[in-house]
Amino acid sequence: MAAAPFLGAAASLPHDHPVHTAVVLVGGAGVVGSVVVAAKSTEGTGRKLMRLSPLALAAAVEVAASAVPGWGWDALFAGVWAAAGCIVLPLSRTSRRLKPALAAAPAPRPLPAAAPTPAVPAPAPVADDGANALTRDVRRLWERAGNPGSTHVVTATRHPGKRHDLTMLLRASEPGRPITGLGEAAVAAAFGVTEPDVVLLPVTQQAGRQGGPGWLEVRLIPEENRRRRERPTEAERWADTIGATAIPGSCFKGKVRNNGRGVTYWTAHLPDGVGEPRIDMKALCTALDLSFDDGRVFVTVDGQDVLVSVWDVSPLAKVYPATRELLTPDADGRWVCGFLTNGQPARNRVYTDRGAAHGLYVAPSGGGKTQLMALAICANANFGAVVWLVTEAPDSKTAALGVHCERYGVGALYMVRAMRAAVALMDIRGTMVWADGQVHEWDPDLPGCPYRPLALFWDEFLSAARNGDFGPEIMNLAETISVKGRKYGVGEHVAGQSVYVQDGFTQLLNENLRENCIPVVLKVAPKKIAEMFKTLGVAPEDIPDALPRSFSKAEAGRIERIMNGEPEPPSDSNTGGVGWIIESRKPEVQRSLFMDFEQPIAPLFPNTVHGLTGHEIAELEARGLWFDWTLPPRPGEFGPEPDDEDGDELPSGSRSKPRVGAADRTIPAQNTVTTPRQALDAIKKLTGA
Secondary structure (H helix, E strand, O other): OOOHHHHHHHOOOOOOOHHHHHHHHHHHHHHHHHHHHHHHOOOOHHHHHHHHHHHHHHHHHHHHHHHOOOHHHHHHHHHHHHHHHHHHHHHHOOOHHHHHHHHHOOOOOOOOOOOOOOOOOOOOOOOOOOOOHHHHHHHHHHHHOOOHHHEEEEEEEEOOOOOOOEEEEEEEOOOOOOOOOOOHHHHHHHHOOOHHHEEEEOOOOEOOEOOOOOEEEEEEOHHHHHHHHHOOOHHHHHHHHHHHHHOOOOEEEEEEEEOOOOEEEEEEEOOOOOOOOOOOHHHHHHHOOOOHHHOOEEEEEEOOEEEEEEEOOOOOOOOOEOOOOOOOOOOOOEEEEEEEOOOOEEEEEOEEOOEEOOEEEEOOOOOOHHHHHHHHHHHHHHHOOEEEEEEOOOOHHHHHHHOOOOEEEEOHHHHHHHHHHHHHHHHHHOOOOOOOOOOOOOOOOOOOOOOOOEEEEEEOHHHHHOOOOOHHHHHHHHHHHHHHHHHHOEEEEEEEOOOOHHHOOOHHHHHHHHHOOOOEEEOOOHHHHHHHHHHOOOOHHHOOOOOOOOOOOOOOOHHHHHHHOOOOOOOOOOOOOEEEEOOOOOOEEEEEOEOOOOOOOHHHOOOOOOOOOHHHHHHHHHOOOOOOOOOOOOOOOOOOOOOHHHHHHOOOOOOOOOOHHHHHHOOOOOOOOOOHHHHHHHHHHHHOO
16 A cells, blocks of 8 residues: 555656556466466465455556556546455455355365274383393394294393304283284294294293293293204104104103114004004104115004114014924924014914914915924924924925924825724713823823824815815814814814915914914015905004015115116015014014925924824724725725716716815825834734734
8 A cells, every 4th residue: 555656656757767667566466366377376375466466456457557548547547456456455364263254165176085004012111120241132133033922022132152043932912911922933033033943832821920821931942953853862853753643742751772783673662542653654764764675674562652663674684493392382282483583582382271272374375484484384393382284285495394294195085084083082082081090181281191182284275175075074184173172181272374264265264374373474465465454353553564576675776787788686575484473463464484495304393203192093093094094095095885886977176075086185105114104004914003
């Protein structure tokens, strides 16, 4: 308003007058400023235009006044400008007390507010508790990581002899709250170690300190883990390998080395409540850096205790020569038939607490069956028993054994005659009076027995049991002997290639032999193992795994042989005599003793071949059962003789009288006398004795 007179006068002044020039410059500045503000269009544009409007209006008044003649119009335009300035002045002021006047404009649309970030409660202030330097350093690292799990470091203790290993005690930052959400990864990240180097442990209450879920013990052990990987102790090696995979849950107890026998024994124990040990043999061999096929690692379980035997050379690849001492039964009737994988002697027996012991020897051809039967024959002979041996087909080894037996023969006809005599002998012995004037069942510990035990050996029994003429009677008589023989000192030993009932065994024969003997099974094909042991009454969980095909180490240098185009050396199966002995519910692996038939075997046997008593022989002769069993069937021996005219009408499978041709084929030729026993038998034939 004060500038209105100058504005009115400036229009009448010359154009080069300073007042006129000043008014023009000020008005031009207002116009230019208004154009610039309007072009930017930013927040507060209206307020800025109002501030510049008096200057722009002054320029307009100057132009209008110059165009209209007369001083009156100049004064009028100046008055109008002054009045407009009075209106604009309150709106152009910038003081804070006038800013609410601008609120009349429409308010901008509010944007949606962002979700608030949950606030992490700040740790409670901790007073200076006199912590040592290590604890203070650990607290700084912990706080730098944001106090993981909302926890506070109470103490930190370095492990003796370690630079980086320590134990840290944590508590919840908020008293009365449990520690949650804190894992190994968070701790490992805070200290720059790996997760396996972190161990979280609960804290139990102690005097002067609380415990429970609001506290946590943390161990950082990077150095200890590195040492355990590079130089583990035996207990740590067991826990990290065998105890984790091969025998889960087992705890190492000790390790013993026997240099004399070339074996290392590892002992372990399973805590109570773990149950039966679960053993993975292949994982065990891998943990011990050995090959499963070497047959050097064996496990023995005794309740919750476990013994792992690691041999330098597989005990199944060794040869254990038979000796007179090993083949002589002790006071309990037990004798050594081989050695187990843990080095213990495997023992069989000649009698049990129920009477004479039977025998069952199973193996395929070439599996060592005759060897095992030879050991049993020798043991019974050393026990003082009368031994009869019958084989279905002639064999050089059984012929050598026959010299040391009271009766030895070949063929199904010889076997059925021996069985008939044995069944009659049980009736005879049932009436023989002992030294006390009474009749007793056979007992080796009871003095005054009037007869010797009788051991019957049927080699290739299954082949004889399938004989077309004598097979049914052989099976029936064998079953009878297995039931009654033990009470009269008669033990029946059956050797064959199978124990399946459909192959010649009756169910009753199988059960009686199994219950009164210690079966030995040699070299069974892997596919037949389960069925074979199931037939022998072994529980499914105790059926063993198949044995390796060989126990010899593979010869080194195969790569060189391939590069040189050389053939591979012949493989050595060397598993003859290797198998299982089933004394208890679970079969154990053993290797039988070796009787060398290339050398004289007489030193293994007693000097005397024991025989029946005179009374027994007389009674058998009276029954027509004691004679040369190699002779062809005698008239009426196997039933009434058919009439000549009806002979052609008998069926070929008749059991009343066997075909002479068939019987002859089972009897070996004995036209020459080569041994003293054959000479004695020939004299008996001539004299009728």
